[in-house]
Amino acid sequence: MIIHQVTLHQIQMRMKTPFTNSLTTVTDRELILVEVEDESGRIGWGECSAFSSPWYTEETIGTAWHVMEDFLIPRLLHTSLHHPRDVAERFQPIRRHPMAKAAIEGAVWDVWCKAEGIPLARALGGTREQIASGVAVGAGDLGVMVETIRCRVEQGYRRVKVKVKPGADIKVLKRIRLEFPDLPLMADANSAYTLEDVDHLKQLDDFSLMMLEQPLAADDIVDHARLQAELSTPICLDESLHSAADVRRALELGSCRVVNVKPARVGGLSEAKRIHDLCLDRGIPLWCGGMLETGVGRAHSIALASLDGFTLPGDISASNRYWHQDVIEPEITLEEGSIKVPWDRPGIGFEVDRHRLQEVRVKKKVYT
Ligand SMILES: O=C(O)CCC(=O)c1ccccc1C(=O)O
Numbered sequence: 001m002i003i004h005q006v007t008l009h010q011i012q013m014r015m016k017t018p019f020t021n022s023l024t025t026v027t028d029r030e031l032i033l034v035e036v037e038d039e040s041g042r043i044g045w046g047e048c049s050a051f052s053s054p055w056y057t058e059e060t061i062g063t064a065w066h067v068m069e070d071f072l073i074p075r076l077l078h079t080s081l082h083h084p085r086d087v088a089e090r091f092q093p094i095r096r097h098p099m100a101k102a103a104i105e106g107a108v109w110d111v112w113c114k115a116e117g118i119p120l121a122r123a124l125g126g127t128r129e130q131i132a133s134g135v136a137v138g139a140g141d142l143g144v145m146v147e148t149i150r151c152r153v154e155q156g157y158r159r160v161k162v163k164v165k166p167g168a169d170i171k172v173l174k175r176i177r178l179e180f181p182d183l184p185l186m187a188d189a190n191s192a193y194t195l196e197d198v199d200h201l202k203q204l205d206d207f208s209l210m211m212l213e214q215p216l217a218a219d220d221i222v223d224h225a226r227l228q229a230e231l232s233t234p235i236c237l238d239e240s241l242h243s244a245a246d247v248r249r250a251l252e253l254g255s256c257r258v259v260n261v262k263p264a265r266v267g268g269l270s271e272a273k274r275i276h277d278l279c280l281d282r283g284i285p286l287w288c289g290g291m292l293e294t295g296v297g298r299a300h301s302i303a304l305a306s307l308d309g310f311t312l313p314g315d316i317s318a319s320n321r322y323w324h325q326d327v328i329e330p331e332i333t334l335e336e337g338s339i340k341v342p343w344d345r346p347g348i349g350f351e352v353d354r355h356r357l358q359e360v361r362v363k364k365k366v367y368t
């Protein structure tokens, strides 16, 4: 297969409600959709999930556009690819910038699967007919959080993740547990604590949390190992894990007992699959995180989460969780707390709605 054209579409979509965590509030989601075309005119789609500013990791849509335009797209265009795995190899001389790489690799997976006539879930080695869906609830007014959780539970979501930070943790979880004693519940701190908070964090063991996600620094795995030794609640790492090698090291140190994988954070689906294989081999529970994505990013995550090792509900929710209107057709919907894997359609299994894309697009460039 030869990719003879790449188009970058920068879009901006207003969120239904702003999403707040310990670091920032996202109101208008800007991101980049990547469209690749092969020599037969087949189209594939990928999503670059970087944010407008570098609060989650160091990439932004600006750095990603630059890296894709100046380094990644020139390495991809007009060269022969046998498999989407070749893309990561082609990008290997470029250090880091995982979200830029994942976006292009994702688009190649989609077009390659379409050329082969197979669903992305099959190409990745997936088996599940449907994936159990969890949902993230942003930080905010406690009464609003409780009502939001009630609404999500009624919609059928299988587990709820809430954002916590110092000053908005114990009382938040106490209240939620009072209202929902048996809810599968977890908390994500997005690095809001330090090792000095060990005694404070030990109190979280009282709330039967499925796990505590990324309590300490984004670049740490040593302090997390110390903290895990003190907590009975399993720690799950997000920001600290960029590759299968990172996951192996974190597991060897005992820095976490659960792994969150996001194709965007680890440089693409090929690396995400490597992490899956490692976790499956070691019996480590794994789930697929989210990035406030459009349906394009979600579709890739649904295919990934159809693999055997994804034993926990992740943050892959329905299109209407964040968007009044998604950019894909059909939209992603929840059925009894699950999302159907589109086994009957090739590639990611969803079409980009060109009319909707034009409505939300703020910048476009074609590379040939
Ligand atoms: O629902 C989602 O898409 C994920 C929500 C979420 O927690 C999140 C959203 C954006 C960036 C980082 C995170 C995170 O998992 O820390």
Ligand SMILES: [Mg+2]
Residues within 6 Å of the ligand: 188, 190, 213, 214, 238, 239
């Ligand atoms: Mg997280």
